[in-house]
Amino acid sequence: MKIGIAGSLESNDCLVTIKESKEFSIKVQSIVDVFYHDQIVELITSVLEDMNIKNVEVTLIDKGALNYTIKARLLTALHRMEANHA
Amino acid sequence: MKNNLGREIFEQSKPYIRSDAFEQEKRRLIAKKTTDESVVFLKSLSEAIDKAGLKDGMTISFHHHLRNGDLVINMVCDAIKKKNIRNITIAASSLFPNHSPLVEYIKDGTITGIVTNYINGPISKVIAEGYLKNPLIMDTHGGRARAIESGDLAIDVAFIATPAVDKDGNGTGKFGPSACGTLGYVIPDLLYAKKTVLVTDYLTDSIVEPELDYHYVDYVCTVEKIGDSEGIVSGTTKITRDPVGRKIARDTVKILESLDLIKEGFSMQTGAGGISLAVVEYVKRIMIQKEIKARFASGGITGQYVDMLEMGLVQNLYDVQCFDLKAARSYRENRHHIGISASKYGNPFEENIVVNDLDFVILGATEVDLDFNVNVTTDSLGTIIGGSGGHADTAHGAKVTIIVTNLLKARLPIIKEKVTCVTTPGEDIDIVVTERGIAINPKRTDLIEILSKTKLPIMPINELMNIAHNIAGIPKKLEINNRPVGYVRYRDGSVIDTLYSVK
Amino acid sequence: MHRSYLFIPGNNPAMLQNADIFGADAVIFDLEDAVSITEKDSARQLLKAYFETLSNPGFSIYVRINALTSSLGVIDISMVMNEIIEGIVLPKATVQDIKMLSKLLDTFESARRIKKKTVIIPIIETAKAVFEIGQIAQLPRVSALLLGAEDLTRDMEIERTKNGLEIQYPRAKIAFACKAFEIEAIDTPFTDVTDEEGLEADTLFAKSMGMNAKSAIHPNQLETINRLFTPTDAQITEALRVVKADKEAQKVHRGVFSLDGKMIDKPVVERAEKLLEKARHYGLLGDTDEK
Numbered sequence: 001m002k003i004g005i006a007g008s009l010e011s012n013d014c015l016v017t018i019k020e021s022k023e024f025s026i027k028v029q030s031i032v033d034v035f036y037h038d039q040i041v042e043l044i045t046s047v048l049e050d051m052n053i054k055n056v057e058v059t060l061i062d063k064g065a066l067n068y069t070i071k072a073r074l075l076t077a078l079h080r081m082e083a084n085h086a
Numbered sequence: 087m088k089n090n091l092g093r094e095i096f097e098q099s100k101p102y103i104r105s106d107a108f109e110q111e112k113r114r115l116i117a118k119k120t121t122d123e124s125v126v127f128l129k130s131l132s133e134a135i136d137k138a139g140l141k142d143g144m145t146i147s148f149h150h151h152l153r154n155g156d157l158v159i160n161m162v163c164d165a166i167k168k169k170n171i172r173n174i175t176i177a178a179s180s181l182f183p184n185h186s187p188l189v190e191y192i193k194d195g196t197i198t199g200i201v202t203n204y205i206n207g208p209i210s211k212v213i214a215e216g217y218l219k220n221p222l223i224m225d226t227h228g229g230r231a232r233a234i235e236s237g238d239l240a241i242d243v244a245f246i247a248t249p250a251v252d253k254d255g256n257g258t259g260k261f262g263p264s265a266c267g268t269l270g271y272v273i274p275d276l277l278y279a280k281k282t283v284l285v286t287d288y289l290t291d292s293i294v295e296p297e298l299d300y301h302y303v304d305y306v307c308t309v310e311k312i313g314d315s316e317g318i319v320s321g322t323t324k325i326t327r328d329p330v331g332r333k334i335a336r337d338t339v340k341i342l343e344s345l346d347l348i349k350e351g352f353s354m355q356t357g358a359g360g361i362s363l364a365v366v367e368y369v370k371r372i373m374i375q376k377e378i379k380a381r382f383a384s385g386g387i388t389g390q391y392v393d394m395l396e397m398g399l400v401q402n403l404y405d406v407q408c409f410d411l412k413a414a415r416s417y418r419e420n421r422h423h424i425g426i427s428a429s430k431y432g433n434p435f436e437e438n439i440v441v442n443d444l445d446f447v448i449l450g451a452t453e454v455d456l457d458f459n460v461n462v463t464t465d466s467l468g469t470i471i472g473g474s475g476g477h478a479d480t481a482h483g484a485k486v487t488i489i490v491t492n493l494l495k496a497r498l499p500i501i502k503e504k505v506t507c508v509t510t511p512g513e514d515i516d517i518v519v520t521e522r523g524i525a526i527n528p529k530r531t532d533l534i535e536i537l538s539k540t541k542l543p544i545m546p547i548n549e550l551m552n553i554a555h556n557i558a559g560i561p562k563k564l565e566i567n568n569r570p571v572g573y574v575r576y577r578d579g580s581v582i583d584t585l586y587s588v589k
Numbered sequence: 590m591h592r593s594y595l596f597i598p599g600n601n602p603a604m605l606q607n608a609d610i611f612g613a614d615a616v617i618f619d620l621e622d623a624v625s626i627t628e629k630d631s632a633r634q635l636l637k638a639y640f641e642t643l644s645n646p647g648f649s650i651y652v653r654i655n656a657l658t659s660s661l662g663v664i665d666i667s668m669v670m671n672e673i674i675e676g677i678v679l680p681k682a683t684v685q686d687i688k689m690l691s692k693l694l695d696t697f698e699s700a701r702r703i704k705k706k707t708v709i710i711p712i713i714e715t716a717k718a719v720f721e722i723g724q725i726a727q728l729p730r731v732s733a734l735l736l737g738a739e740d741l742t743r744d745m746e747i748e749r750t751k752n753g754l755e756i757q758y759p760r761a762k763i764a765f766a767c768k769a770f771e772i773e774a775i776d777t778p779f780t781d782v783t784d785e786e787g788l789e790a791d792t793l794f795a796k797s798m799g800m801n802a803k804s805a806i807h808p809n810q811l812e813t814i815n816r817l818f819t820p821t822d823a824q825i826t827e828a829l830r831v832v833k834a835d836k837e838a839q840k841v842h843r844g845v846f847s848l849d850g851k852m853i854d855k856p857v858v859e860r861a862e863k864l865l866e867k868a869r870h871y872g873l874l875g876d877t878d879e880k
Contacts, residue, residue, distance in 0.1 A: 006631050011496065012603035032497045034467060035561035064496030066558060069602040072638035076631045329808030330607050336812065521610045541872065557606070 004081030007073035021057035030062035108578035113435035125255025149272035150180035155317025175199030183207030204473035222572025228432025228479035229577035244279035257298030262288030264313035267408025273427035326360030335364035432479030441483025458512030493520035499554030592818035598623035600632035682711030708732035714740035733773035764799030828861035
């Protein structure tokens, strides 16, 4: 199975796991979930849409990462997933 | 109903009006109790509880000078539970994580009320979950003294953890295996509780200048151990190495210098948070360099202030709480390290209180809002994580009150439109210092005039909030439709805000 | 003109998001030693995303790439290259590598329509580089030299000590080369981040040898470094007097004059003018001061 992991559980970082999957899903677990859950999901969705990626399961454990960090970790995880496959 | 800050409060409670509203009120005092009879020495808490006549529905009090090392609160509650006494209200000046055994007693109805100035640890969680039968009341340190002397907080039995007791029944915090220094917070309890029990693990022949006068003592109860010395030391007394905190501290000191607050004979108080400690370190360097001596420093005293006292940089320390063992040692040995009672520290109705004599105070915040209201009682979800302690007292008393805080913690902006809970009213907050800018309360035109001439990044507080939003995004508004579980009582006895259950 | 260059690990979000508040004149985002070999991709992606959020950062941005001897360095540049980057910090620099990097930058600058010329700061951390220093300092794009004493002493197989006697020669050589070719001389970081007195002594010593900036590996070092490389009030006052007296003297066509009994000639005046230029740069001169 194709899988890519990036990031860490340090503060202000996040750990992204992205797997090939038949069902598209995004799971977010964040220390600021109450305040930023929707924004985080929106961000992940838009990055994946931009890259036209559909069949994945994204799991994000967030320790208060800013948007650009989440985006960077997601992209790295994606590249790693692709590289694993190659 | 709503109080003057627009906060929803319990019906029929006394609403908060302004921070100086107490000036229109008269001091209320219940009679001090002294006992002519000699102090009775007892061997067990069970006996003490019986002799003191503790019954269902009564209020018992404790102090927090042993901090997270205190064993007495748990011991007394265990004994009460064994006797199946119920409906007890705990009036403890603070509660710490080591008091987690109380969680069970709250759940089973042994404890149905809590009045305190600060809660840190599991107890706040069960309260947030709605287990405490009566509303939690959170006072300030000065406000607790007022509540006790006025009878608003009537104490049936005070159980006072006392590091050393002499044969007459005098007590002190200076000696003994659990020596903790000053016993300032418990003086109102000693004077006004209907019955007083000193709980100790160290008996000595006589004590010179005891903090606790035997005339107010009914019983002395010896137990094996009253405290763990490791827990007595506060966890937050290290200077921050965090560069963001250092930056905030540096800017704070620039403000102090620009306002000419560091000058011969000045007075100061700072919290024990990492940023505050860094501020003190920088202030200390300036004092050495410019050969400036402070008149006094007050509050919870750390080893850092002891060093300054011993270096001759500070004339006197007015100490209501020793934060570490170095402070406790200094309090024992140095005549210029002076213990003060909670009343003398911050009771609005007491005369010449220490906080009113402060040139400046440096305090922390978990949230600040656009009206400069400060929350140190709950986090942004409403969970209790602390309490005023002396926050509201010093903020009102000091000539300049400075809040030091990170603009963002994790991702959360600390500046909000409205704080989740008001601990200290914005009218008493003058300056907010963050790593990305400094906001000055618009009503302090005098400070704005001086500081706007400096290169410091002064900006309106809403701009500070916008900066945070630009970095982190605007956090979703939390809908609070939970049920009230308690309230925050301002130092004058009025209700400043409500505490809610947390899902 | 920079006093301080702060190294920040390229893969550390907590540090990145506060890079602008520490007071560093320049920040070097590190993709080399501070990032493990398995996290290079992650760090590049993070820096790229971070740079895209910046506009008017208020400090100069540099990136330390991996050495060009591996393929990593080229990938680093291709990923992070952005208009906002002032320059590339090149480890294990040699004349040959700097020339190669310069060509790479030509390519990326034109391909990405980057209008400014990205500068290069070579790290002098091999015996060979010390030997070639005169040449290195003259190469195009090279705007400063940075001494890397840890790697250099390892290369020399000598002990690295706190008082730094072993690096006197490269320090002097860098200072002279930089002065000769009018570029900045950046001193090696002081690695004991808890020793403030040691940092102060080391910085003063480097400054006395002609270094005009110092790199830092912890934000808490910046306060000391910035302070020591900033002209003091007394120095500024003195310089203002010298320049003013010189103007008076010139009115009566006197090349040499005396101030407080000391002879003031052209080099003294020039030194004062340079100091004032620095003071002006750091906003230490009020409008009225110069009148």
